[in-house]
Amino acid sequence: MSQSSKDAVALLKADHRKVEKLFESFKSAKQSDRKMKLAQEICTELMIHATIEEELFYPACKGEVDDDMMAEAYVEHDGAKVMIAEILASSPDDRFFDAKVTVLSEEIKHHVKEEEAPSEGVFAQAKKAGLDMDDLGAPVAGSQAGTDGQVEERAPPAAGDQVVYWARAQAGRSS
Ligand SMILES: [Fe+2]
C-alpha cells in the first residue's frame, strides 16, 4: 500500500465516526437553531456517504460480499433516507423532531455495526475477498471532497428524491 493512497474502508469509517460525533452533539444541543443546524449537517453527511457507498463501494462488493447482507444494506439506506426527508421537512418546534433524529441515530448505529463487524461485516468481507481498497479509495476521496458531482440515485423511496437533490447541492460544501 503506498503512503499517498487512501484506503476506501478507512475513508468510509472516518465518515461513520464524524456522524457519530454529530449525533452526540445533537443530544446535548438545547437551542433550536443549533439543533436544526446539526440535524441538517447529519442529514447531508449521511446522504453523501450513502450515495458514495451505493455508487462506488457497494457495486464493487457485488459477488464478493454475502448477497443478503448487501440487500439489507441497500434497504437500510432507503429507510434512513425516508427518515432524513422527514427531518429536513420538519423543525425543532415539531413535537417529534428530536425523536426522529434519535431514531435515525439508532438506525445508523445498527447499519454501521453491520458494515464494520469484525470478520463478518461488509467491510471485512470485502477486504477478505481482496477488493483493492486503494484503487477504490481515490474515487471515494474525490466524491467526499465534492469534486465528483456524478452521484446518481438508485431507485429510492419517493420521499428520498428531494433529499438526494438537496445533498447534491450541498456536496460542494466548504468542509
Ligand atoms: Fe452504508
Ligand SMILES: [Fe+2]
Ligand atoms: Fe457506511
